[in-house]
Amino acid sequence: MGPRPGAGRMPDDLRLAPGQRPDVRRMLALFRPYRATLVGVLLLIVLAAAIGVVSPFLIREIVDVALPRQRADVLAWSVGGLIAVTVVASALGVTQAMLSTRVGQAVMHDLRVSVFSHLQRMGLGFFTRTRTGEIQSRIFSDIGSMQAVVTSVMTQIVSSGAGVLMALVAMVALDWRLTLFSLIALPFAVWMNRRVGRRRREIVRTRQEKAADLSAGIQESLSVSGILLGVTMGRTEALTRTFSTDSRELADLEVRSTMAGRWQMAVFTTLMALFPALTYLLGGHLLFSDPEGKGVTIGTLVAFIALQSSLFPQVNGLLRVANQVNRSLALFTRVFEYLDAPILIQDAPEAVALDPATVHGRLRFEEVAFTYPGAEEPALAGVDLVVPAGQHTALVGATGSGKTTTGYLMARLYEPTAGRITLDGHDLREITLESLAASIGVVTQETYLLHASVADNLRFARPDASDDELEAACRIAQIHDHVMGLPEGYGTVVGERGYRFSGGEKQRLALARTILRDPPVLLLDEATSALDVATERAMSGALAAAARGRTTVSIAHRLSTIRHADQILVMENGRIIERGTYAELVARGGSFAELARQDAWREDEVPGGGTTA
Known part of the structure; x- marks a missing residue:
């Protein structure tokens, strides 16, 4: 302060x-x-x-x-x-x-x-x-x-x-x-x-x-x-x-x-x-x-x-x-x-520019380890995982287990300390940053909106997007009707950091902004954390439609949001300790089953099941 x-x-x-x-x-x-x-x-x-x-x-x-x-x-x-x-x-x-x-x-x-x-x-x-x-x-x-x-x-x-x-x-x-x-x-x-x-x-x-x-x-x-x-x-x-x-x-x-x-x-x-x-x-x-x-x-x-x-x-x-x-x-x-000051993450001399239209979206971690600068303990250690192309993979675990760090490494916001990460067989370090950003769309739990109109905030992702494309993205994110109800519609100015909107409304605008880019890989870092259960359920079908044909990685706190994921990876202390579908992991009675019980208890305890949008 x-x-x-x-x-x-x-x-x-x-x-x-x-x-x-x-x-x-x-x-x-x-x-x-x-x-x-x-x-x-x-x-x-x-x-x-x-x-x-x-x-x-x-x-x-x-x-x-x-x-x-x-x-x-x-x-x-x-x-x-x-x-x-x-x-x-x-x-x-x-x-x-x-x-x-x-x-x-x-x-x-x-x-x-x-x-x-x-x-x-x-x-x-x-x-x-x-x-x-x-x-x-x-x-x-x-x-x-x-x-x-x-x-x-x-x-x-x-x-x-x-x-x-x-x-x-x-x-x-x-x-x-x-x-x-x-x-x-x-x-x-x-x-x-x-x-x-x-x-x-x-x-x-x-x-x-x-x-x-x-x-x-x-x-x-x-x-x-x-x-x-x-x-x-x-x-x-x-x-x-x-x-x-x-x-x-x-x-x-x-x-x-x-x-x-x-x-x-x-x-x-x-x-x-x-x-x-x-x-x-x-x-x-x-x-x-x-x-x-x-x-x-x-x-x-x-x-x-x-x-x-x-x-x-x-x-x-x-x-x-x-x-x-x-x-x-x-x-x-x-x-x-x-x-x-050294630029730690930059294009390699022979970096390849991928065409997002041809990217399948298969991600792989090979013995990846990562330690934050100045930290004594590694955030990730010996992580091996495969995110199949076109499927939904979810990362779950307690706070500090390494979920968000894994997502940061996927988007190449940090470089792994050891091991390598590949997209369709290409090492991320050998892909140009611009084409990687076009291939992997990220929606984080901390939403940031520019002090500009709703339309300008959306076009930050795609400056050449038409009005119809803006509306289509907002309909998928379940925010179009609310925007049209504002005094100036898509021309309404968003206050600094989006404080004219509630947390859930800002989250949905951020989702629409990423959907507008149409990346082949979608990384959601607790992107629905600010939505109430009713809105979250209403959006689930739309998000499923948006995710169809593309690779989706969800970093989830509420397990109800990843019930239908093709693969769930459970993390603890920077390592993957369990893998499987929702039903398989619950049946095993391990760490994920305990997380599921705690999540169900919180859903029962909180009236309405979440914060209002």
Whole structure:
């Protein structure tokens, strides 16, 4: 429910190794597809910087030539030159900003899509170990915070760097002695900036982890389920206090991030402000020692101060940008952690694309074992089973016996730790994921509906499905009449996670969505668990019709739903302990017979035999 310390952080196997540093080259590689545009931006920046240093030389001409000698022509073209420089520099700046912003937004788009695409292929195991709020924080908060760096900071570095270089060249051309004096404080500034940058990077990483924790807590606490749990458990005040504490910690980290190194930068800024006055002092002494003005002239001194006044802000800007980059490196590192997370389930190089129309649906487990990541005991051990094509096979057993895990492996949501699983003789690892998903339709006990219309939810399975096909699937799932009774029929919007519908109605919509795909293999993981007995019995004939000609695997809690299954496999502690039909297993008097007795007792005890739909 509420944020827990460290709960939003990456699983240990997805974090950078101790001492591993952010890869700046990798960050710069994001710009590689836009090299041509960046070269254009670079040329514009260099041209603008070169034009910018012309102004002090024009000022020197005005002070040393035009005014003392009353040269109106020199004054006119010098002033005209100053105006032209300003206009051209402004035009170049606007063009450069437009191009660099377009490149930056394109890089942001590529990065967001890369992370989203990578996460889509991460597999179920990753999402069972990572909270949704943490994932959203990486995609929106971290990448969003990187936007300023990607869209403007990189060009600002080049712009300031080119400005500093051009200014130094011009200053040396004016007087090398004054230039050396102006650079005295530069090593101190660089050292101080590196030290502040390290501090800020550490603070920013901690801040983003805390923000991810807070985001995950909000995601959990303010969902419909979270609100119901908090209110019914009387935990609203406690959750508010926890949120307040975490929010205060985040605010403190924000202050620390903002203020890190501010005093050092203030000292440097003050020092830079004193240099023009000290330069006048040194320049005056040089002028006094050379009264003929062959070295330093008044115009040279004025021009030099103008260049110096543009140099120091450029240097200061470079140092500030360097700190921004240091802070952003922590964000890039967090995002790269996701991009570097291994994709455990993906297409093999020689994977075969099966045509669902030609799939018979025979599934086989050969000495399959599976252990969940981080678990000590295996969930499945030495499982051998055959699901005949076109028949109904049911998996039953107590909670934790391995039924759902077996279903996950059939759909290749996990890879077996040992052994292999085949579909029509093809190892699942040698079948493309797309064709496997088209061949095996899955309906789980935890129904998920998109925040969209009923029709859009159904067409998520088949975007090209016609209205008649939607209605046919819904009739099979016994939900068509209810949908038609809604204010807008199939155009009615389903609330977040389907909370405008009851559990049974959501379950039937999910069934209709899978039936619409018409897969040759149907995997039902307690798919009728939310239906009452009357609705379940009404649907049984329709489901039997839908299952005719295809392989059906039912993971059942209520044994009444699998009474007519062709084969029932009883599981216990990750192993199959009994096989047979319903009548055969009851007659044996073993574990299944005991489960049947308990199921019959529950049916008798619960009025109506189940929850209402």
